[in-house]
Amino acid sequence: MSEMPYFQIKNLHANVEDKLILKGLNLTINKGEVHALMGPNGSGKSTLACVIMGHPSYEVTAGEIFFKGENILEMDPEERAILGLFLAFQYPVAIPGVTVAKFLKSAVDAIAGEGGKVKPTEFLKELRDNMKYLEMDETFVNRYLNDGFSGGEKKRMEILQMLTLKPGLAVMDETDSGLDIDALKVVSKGVNRLVGPEFSVLVITHYERILRYIHPDHIHILIDGRIVMTGGRELVKELEEKGYDWVREKFGHEVLVG
């Protein structure tokens, strides 16, 4: 029996409100790899991210997703998180009245499970350390999660959560959008802190800009719910020069397995 890949999506079809968005998507990510998924607006990037994490509004009509040998499509979002999945949201949600510290402590404890509870002092020490690394003000711990945060602050908060929860596989949905160059550097620094043999990441992006700071081994291009092209870093350059229309013309609607 050959060993299963760390993370594998097979022939994924998914609907939103009875509309087919993902139309047979295949993707394999091995342990320690950095992947980028690029595609024009509306191609289904966020849909893929939501399906991976288990958003109830997205209905999987065919296909499978395996992570660490388990079929995660049968799991609740919280079970997926406990298994080591993480999603950095394109549009993080505000939770008024719940402080960043309280939220993250609840999350850390939930993921550690019974008996694995982290001491509050250790937790706070690590949190402060991570915040410093992400150049965030200390007062953030007492602010209400994403409540009144600027776009950039929300994105940093997603990365802070990722650093705190130390997932095995993170999906970052357009974390780079709307960031100025300094914020982009900070966010990339945060991701690179985790990159290593125990961490895989799927960086979803519309632009090549972030890929100057986070260096993917594999690039995938998503068009109309399918990955139509997969390659190395050279694809980024080509895409930058020729645009998505070039990909569309080249591949039409034929499926290319990545």
Add this chain to the structure above:
Amino acid sequence: MSEIETKETFASGEYKYGFVTDIEADEAPKGLNEDIIRFISAKKNEPEWMLEWRLKAYRWWTTRKEPRWALLDYPEIDYQDIRYYSAPKKMIDRFKNEDGEIDPEISKTFERLGIPLGEAKRLEGVAVDAVFDSVSVATSHQEMLEEMGIIFCPISEAIIKHPDLIKKYMGAVVPHTDNYFASLNSAVFTDGSFVYVPKGVKCPVELSTYFRINAQDTGQFERTLIIADEGAYVSYLEGCTAPMRDTNQLHAAVVELIAMDNAEIKYATIQNWYAGDEKGRGGIYNFVTKRGHCRGRKSKISWTQVEAGAAITWKYPSCILEGDGSTGEFYSVAVTNNRMQADTGTKMIHVGNNTKSTIVSKGISCDESVNTYRGLVQVVPGAKGCRNYSICDSMLVGDKCSANTVPYIEAEDSTAIIEHEATTSKISEDQLFYIKSRGIDEESAINLVVNGFCKDVFKKLPLEFAVEATKLLEIKLEGSIG
């Protein structure tokens, strides 16, 4: 203690009842009439003037009808089927035995409620007066308070020891003619707390009363009176519980607060009376009149309540802002589940110039419950420069519950600035997904959102109470989800 001693106690009082022979000495028979009131007054060894005060209230009450304007639906209350006085057996003299110790059974009950009465185990920084059915069981921290001139004792003791203060202030804020339930309370009140903080004294500990209804078919009618003299400060906490029974029990309390110049009173309640079962059987009917009078300049009264229990809640802690520059605050969380019904809110009456009030109300309805905020902001003619800010938020958990907001605004002076905001929301799927994607299960996710929703109120509570309130909310939400 023996029954013989108890009987001697009423023999020496002004007892003129026709039913004495076969009743147990520590309980009144069911029903209400002038003899019952005489019985209660005699049990408390009250002076004649107090009995007269009660009788006056009773006579007024008999001429009135129960109010039915609230959004509450409950059957007729049979006032003759209620017991108006019950003291735990074997005990008189506030439940102490010859060695001055509290009956171990009662101590145990309070300990199970998290209220240790023993001096050694008393809560750090909290002085406790515990009321068990109709009688006050223990008052801790007495000596230290006495040294500062602070009076904190059961109201029945205050009637005997401090008649001048009682005569002057009892009924001064909530007169016996105020409303049906307040007048019933005035006639039959059994215990409650009395607090007097003298000029310039800041009470260094939280004062606390814990009410417990234990006996069946018994009503609880406590009466609390708190006076903060010029420049004084006091923070008071009130907690309530009752055992589960499938019949309804009546609770009709009166709380009066009086703040003189520059005085401040904070009054916090965690109300967790038994609320009945999921079919709506049993539970406490909670009809409460709470009112504060900011008499003095720049005085301040702040009500914070967490209403989590009772089958029916009818309660509007209010402030009369008479002193110029005085401030009234109302912070409320009302959570209802099963078939609970709550009609609660506040009245802020701006009489003095430059008076300010803040209202923050958070209603959470689950299951088939009905949760209504009812509030009045009134600025009387000629009161200049008054301000009010109100925010009334409702959160619905489930599809069968309902939330109502009934704000009345009567601004009769053109200089008043009144701001009112109201929202109704449901917990969104995206919020829950976001939280769950961090490993937190659905129930905890809902708890987080609801707790966050209540944060502006919880942060007004002293820490121990905030922790208790958070736990209480969790228990209420349990099973209301899905």
